[in-house]
Amino acid sequence: MFFCAPSQTTYNTKMKSTTKRFKQAAxxxxxxxxxxxxxxxxxxxxxxxxxxARAILTYFPKVTGKVTATxxxxxxxxxxxxxxxxxxxxxxxxxxxxAFHHPVTNVPLGRFEGHVGIIEVIRFEAPRLIAxxxxxxxxxxxxxxxxxxxxxxxxxxxxxxxxxxAFLQNExxxxxxxxxxxxxxxxxxxxxxxxxxxxxxxxxxxxxxxRVDGVFSMHLQLQNTATGTQLAxxxxxxxxxxxxxxxxxxxxxxxxxxxxKSNSND
Numbered sequence: 001m002f003f004c005a006p007s008q009t010t011y012n013t014k015m016k017s018t019t020k021r022f023k024q025a026a027x028x029x030x031x032x033x034x035x036x037x038x039x040x041x042x043x044x045x046x047x048x049x050x051x052x053a054r055a056i057l058t059y060f061p062k063v064t065g066k067v068t069a070t071x072x073x074x075x076x077x078x079x080x081x082x083x084x085x086x087x088x089x090x091x092x093x094x095x096x097x098x099a100f101h102h103p104v105t106n107v108p109l110g111r112f113e114g115h116v117g118i119i120e121v122i123r124f125e126a127p128r129l130i131a132x133x134x135x136x137x138x139x140x141x142x143x144x145x146x147x148x149x150x151x152x153x154x155x156x157x158x159x160x161x162x163x164x165x166a167f168l169q170n171e172x173x174x175x176x177x178x179x180x181x182x183x184x185x186x187x188x189x190x191x192x193x194x195x196x197x198x199x200x201x202x203x204x205x206x207x208x209x210x211r212v213d214g215v216f217s218m219h220l221q222l223q224n225t226a227t228g229t230q231l232a233x234x235x236x237x238x239x240x241x242x243x244x245x246x247x248x249x250x251x252x253x254x255x256x257x258x259x260x261k262s263n264s265n266d
Contacts (some may be wrong), residue, residue: 046237053175065146075131077146085124088229094145132227156196157205158187165209199227
C-alpha cells in the first residue's frame with residue numbers, strides 16, 4: 001500500500017477552510033457571550049460590594065483615539081486603544097500644539113496639548129465610535145486626540161432617600177476608592193444630579209436599597225452629569241458571609257439608629 005502525501009495546494013486549502021471555520025465559531029461564541037452579558041445586566045447581578053465596584057469599573061476602560069470626521073454636532077472617532085465603551089461615557093478632546101524641547105540639549109520631547117472640549121459616546125462599533133459634542137471650548141476638528149484620561153474619575157454617590165441603608169452607600173464608596181480609578185464624592189440622601197454637577201462630578205450614582213429576609217438588595221443607576229444619559233441600571237443582590245465587614249457595618253448602623261431614637265425619646 002502506498003501513502004500519497006497531500007500536495008501543498010491541498011494542504012493550504014484545508015488550512016484556510018479550518019481557519020475560516022475557527023473564526024466563524026469564535027465570532028458565534030463572542031455573540032453568545034455578549035448576549036449573556038446583556039441579559040445579566042438587564043436581570044441584575046449577585047455578589048459582594050467589591051463585585052459591584054468592579055462591575056462599575058468596566059464602564060470606564062482607558063481609551064485613546066483620533067477624530068476622523070465631523071458632521072455638524074456628531075463626531076466620528078477611530079479608536080487606537082481600548083474597548084468596551086458604553087453609550088453615555090464622556091471623553092476628553094485635545095489638540096496638539098507647539099513642540100517642547102529639553103532645556104539643555106534642545107532635543108524635542110513631545111508636544112503641548114490644548115483642551116478642546118468634551119464629547120459623549122452615542123454608539124460604539126469597534127474600532128469606531130460616534131459621539132456628540134458637549135459645550136466645546138473651540139470647534140472640534142479632524143485630527144484632534146480623544147481619550148478617557150487615566151486620572152481619577154470624579155463620581156458622586158447618593159441614596160434616593162433617608163430610608164435607604166446608608167452603610168451600603170459607604171461600603172460602595174470605599175470599594176470604588178479601592179479600585180484607584182475614582183474620586184468619590186458622597187452626598188446626602190435625596191441629593192439630585194444637579195448638585196453632583198455643580199460640585200464638578202462627571203458621573204452620579206443613585207442607590208435605592210432594601211432588605212428582605214435578611215438579604216440586602218440594591219438598585220443602582222449610573223448617569224453622566226453633563227446630559228443625564230444613563231450608563232447602567234443594575235439590580236444587585238448583595239452576598240455576605242458571617243465574617244463580612246458588611247455585617248459589622250450593618251450592626252454598627254443599627255446601634256447608631258437605636259441611640260438616635262433613644263436620644264429623641266429623652
